[in-house]
Amino acid sequence: MLTVNNISFKVGHRTLVSDVSFSIRPGEMVVLLGANGAGKSTLLKIIAGMHKTENGQVLFNGKLLGEYTTSDLAINRAVLNQQNNVSLPFTVAELVMMGRYPYFKNSPSANDVNVVDEVMKATGIAQMAGRSYLTLSGGEQQRVQLARALAQLWQQKNSLLLMDEPVTGMDILYQQQTLAILKAMARRGHMVICVLHDMNLASHYADRVIMLKNGRKWYDGSPHETLQPKPVYEIFEIEADIVINPSTLKQMIMPREVAFNYKQTLNPTDMETTQNNLKQRYTEYKAANPKKRIREIAADLNISEAELVATGIGETAIPLKKDFENLLKRVPELGYVMALTRNEYCVSERKGVYEKISFTPHAGLVLGEDIDLRLFMQHWQFGFAVSENGRRSLQFFDKAGTALHKIYITDKSNEEAYQNLLNDFVDNSLKAISVAHKDDKHNAEMPDEAVQVEDFQTAWKGMGDSHEFFGLLRRFNVSRTQALRLAPEGFAKKLNAENFKKACELCAGNHIPVMIFVPNHGCIQIHTGNIDKLVEMGPWYNVLDPEFNLHLRMDAIAETWHVVKPSTDGDVNSIELYDQQGEMILQMFGKRKPGVPELNEWREVVNGLEIAIEPVN
Numbered sequence: 001m002l003t004v005n006n007i008s009f010k011v012g013h014r015t016l017v018s019d020v021s022f023s024i025r026p027g028e029m030v031v032l033l034g035a036n037g038a039g040k041s042t043l044l045k046i047i048a049g050m051h052k053t054e055n056g057q058v059l060f061n062g063k064l065l066g067e068y069t070t071s072d073l074a075i076n077r078a079v080l081n082q083q084n085n086v087s088l089p090f091t092v093a094e095l096v097m098m099g100r101y102p103y104f105k106n107s108p109s110a111n112d113v114n115v116v117d118e119v120m121k122a123t124g125i126a127q128m129a130g131r132s133y134l135t136l137s138g139g140e141q142q143r144v145q146l147a148r149a150l151a152q153l154w155q156q157k158n159s160l161l162l163m164d165e166p167v168t169g170m171d172i173l174y175q176q177q178t179l180a181i182l183k184a185m186a187r188r189g190h191m192v193i194c195v196l197h198d199m200n201l202a203s204h205y206a207d208r209v210i211m212l213k214n215g216r217k218w219y220d221g222s223p224h225e226t227l228q229p230k231p232v233y234e235i236f237e238i239e240a241d242i243v244i245n246p247s248t249l250k251q252m253i254m255p256r257e258v259a260f261n262y263k264q265t266l267n268p269t270d271m272e273t274t275q276n277n278l279k280q281r282y283t284e285y286k287a288a289n290p291k292k293r294i295r296e297i298a299a300d301l302n303i304s305e306a307e308l309v310a311t312g313i314g315e316t317a318i319p320l321k322k323d324f325e326n327l328l329k330r331v332p333e334l335g336y337v338m339a340l341t342r343n344e345y346c347v348s349e350r351k352g353v354y355e356k357i358s359f360t361p362h363a364g365l366v367l368g369e370d371i372d373l374r375l376f377m378q379h380w381q382f383g384f385a386v387s388e389n390g391r392r393s394l395q396f397f398d399k400a401g402t403a404l405h406k407i408y409i410t411d412k413s414n415e416e417a418y419q420n421l422l423n424d425f426v427d428n429s430l431k432a433i434s435v436a437h438k439d440d441k442h443n444a445e446m447p448d449e450a451v452q453v454e455d456f457q458t459a460w461k462g463m464g465d466s467h468e469f470f471g472l473l474r475r476f477n478v479s480r481t482q483a484l485r486l487a488p489e490g491f492a493k494k495l496n497a498e499n500f501k502k503a504c505e506l507c508a509g510n511h512i513p514v515m516i517f518v519p520n521h522g523c524i525q526i527h528t529g530n531i532d533k534l535v536e537m538g539p540w541y542n543v544l545d546p547e548f549n550l551h552l553r554m555d556a557i558a559e560t561w562h563v564v565k566p567s568t569d570g571d572v573n574s575i576e577l578y579d580q581q582g583e584m585i586l587q588m589f590g591k592r593k594p595g596v597p598e599l600n601e602w603r604e605v606v607n608g609l610e611i612a613i614e615p616v617n
C-alpha cells in the first residue's frame with residue numbers, strides 16, 4: 001500500500017506540488033494526467049524518494065519512505081524516468097541486467113538471467129539482446145528501459161512501479177503492449193503509477209485516473225468519472241467529445257479541432273492598433289444602425305461582443321481583474337441590481353439582491369431570494385465595467401468574447417459600493433484584448449442504435465431527483481435531445497412551440513408560480529415566481545413584469561418537449577425548448593423546492609397542453 005499524505009514541494013519560492021494526497025493498493029494501475037508542467041514528474045520523483053518534501057509524508061507498505069535504505073528501496077520500487085542518459089555502448093541484455101544489480105554482488109544468478117530473458121521476451125526486445133543500446137531507435141531504447149525497470153521488480157509482489165511517460169516514442173502496437181504489461185503487473189500484485197499524455201490509453205488501461213493542474217490534485221476517480229468533457233476542459237483547456245466505443249464500452253476522447261488565432265500572436269502595440277481600427281468600424285456602424293444592439297452588431301461585423309466592449313477601454317469600459325470569484329462575492333454590497341443572462345435566443349433579466357454566494361471547484365452558486373444562479377467559472381475569461389448611454393454594468397465574457405453574465409446598476413443600487421468595487425478590481429494593465437476562436441458547435445451524437453436504450457430507460461425511471469438527469473446523460477453518453485427521443489414511454493412528449501406560450505398564459509392567468517431557467521455555458525439564471533404581463537413583439541415573446549423580464553425568439557425554437565423526471569417527491573414536469581443545434585434555450589418548471597411535491601396546478605397545465613394544441617413539429 002502506498003499512502004501519500006498532504007505532500008508539497010517547492011523550488012525557491014515556486015511551489016511545484018501542492019498538498020497532494022491519495023493512496024493506492026497492490027493490484028491498482030493509476031494513471032497521472034495533466035498538462036505540460038502540471039507537476040506529474042515532480043510528484044513521481046517525490047514518491048520515488050528522489051525529491052525530499054518539507055511537508056507531508058509518503059508511507060510505503062507501512063513505513064515512511066525516508067526510513068528505507070537505498071538497497072531496500074531498490075528492491076521495492078522501480079522508476080522509469082522521462083530521460084535516460086546512457087553514454088556507454090552497453091548491449092541491450094547488459095542494460096536490462098542492470099535491473100537485477102540489487103540482487104547480486106559479482107555475477108548474476110540463474111534466476112537473474114531467467115528474469116532478464118523473460119522481460120526481454122515480454123517487451124519484444126529478445127532479438128536485439130546483443131545489440132549496442134546506442135544504436136537503437138528512440139522507441140526501441142524506451143522498450144529496453146522499460147525492460148530494465150520490469151526486471152528490477154519482476155518477482156517482487158507489493159512493489160511499486162513508477163513510470164514517467166513509458167510509451168513515448170513507441171509505435172502504436174508497443175504502446176498498447178507496454179500498458180498491457182503494466183496492467184498485468186498490477187494484477188500480479190504490484191502497484192503501478194504511470195504518467196501518460198494519451199487520454200485514450202488512460203481510458204483503456206487505467207483503473208483510476210488522477211488529474212493534476214498547477215501542482216494540485218483536481219480529479220481522482222475511475223476513467224469513466226474523470227474522462228469527461230468538463231474535467232478534460234479544466235485540465236487541458238480543450239473541448240472534447242466523449243463517445244463510448246461500442247465494442248469495449250470504454251470512453252473514447254475526441255478533442256475538437258482548434259483553430260490557430262493569429263491575433264493571439266500580436267504584441268500589445270499591434271493589438272492596440274487592431275483595436276483602434278475596430279473602434280472606428282464600430283463607431284461608423286453604430287451611427288448607421290442606431291437601433292441595433294451590441295450583440296447584433298458583433299454578429300454583423302463578425303467580431304465578438306467583448307472585443308467591441310474593449311474598444312471603449314479608457315472611455316466607456318474599465319477592464320476588470322480576472323479574479324471573478326472574489327469580485328462576485330462583493331456584488332451583494334451593490335444592493336438592488338439587475339442580473340442578465342442570455343443565450344443566443346433568450347434573455348432573462350431579474351432584479352434583486354445577490355445573496356448567499358459560494359464556490360465549489362465545480363460550480364458557483366448564488367442562492368438569493370431574487371437572484372438565483374449557477375456559475376461555471378472555468379468559462380469566465382474577460383470582465384469589464386461598462387458605462388454607456390447612462391447605463392452602468394459589470395459584464396463578463398468567455399474566452400471567445402461571448403457574453404455570459406451582466407450585472408446592471410439600478411437607481412436603488414449602492415453607488416459608493418460600486419465605485420469601491422471598481423477601485424479594487426480594475427486592471428489598469430489591460431489595454432486591449434485578444435479572443436480565442438469561437439468553437440463551432442457540433443453536438444455529434446452516437447447513433448441511437450449504439451445507446452443502451454433499455455438500461456437508459458430503466459435508469460431514467462429510477463431517478464430519485466431531477467438533478468440526476470445530467471449524470472444520466474453523461475453515463476449513457478447521449479445529448480439532451482437524443483435523451484428525450486429515447487425516453488421511456490410517457491416521460492417525454494414532443495409539443496409545439498405555441499404550447500409554451502399557452503403554458504405561460506395559463507400560469508399567468510391562474511397565478512401559478514413557475515421556475516424559468518435560461519442557460520449558457522457559463523451561467524444558468526433561474527427566475528422563481530409568478531409571471532404576469534405577456535407581450536408578443538414580432539418574433540419576440542416577452543414577459544414584462546417589474547422584477548422579471550424575459551425575451552424569447554419564438555422562431556428559433558426547433559423542438560419543444562414536455563419532460564417528466566421522477567423524484568422522491570413525485571414526478572417533476574418541465575417544458576423544455578431547444579434550438580436547431582440541440583442547445584437548450586429555456587426550461588420551465590412549476591415552482592418547487594426539495595422535499596415538496598410540485599404544484600398540482602402546474603401539473604394540470606402541462607398535462608393539458610397536448611390537448612390544447614396538436615403538436616406539429
Ligand SMILES: Nc1ncnc2c1ncn2[C@@H]1O[C@H](COP(=O)(O)OP(=O)(O)OP(=O)(O)O)[C@@H](O)[C@H]1O
Nearest residue numbers: 011014016034035036037038039040041042043082
Ligand atoms: N528543478 C526545478 N527547478 C525549477 N522549476 C522546476 C524544476 N523541476 C521542475 N520545475 C518546474 O515545475 C513544473 C512542473 O514540472 P514537471 O516536470 O513536474 O511537470 P510535468 O507535469 O511532468 O510536465 P510534462 O508533461 O511537460 O512532462 C514545471 O513548470 C517545471 O518547469
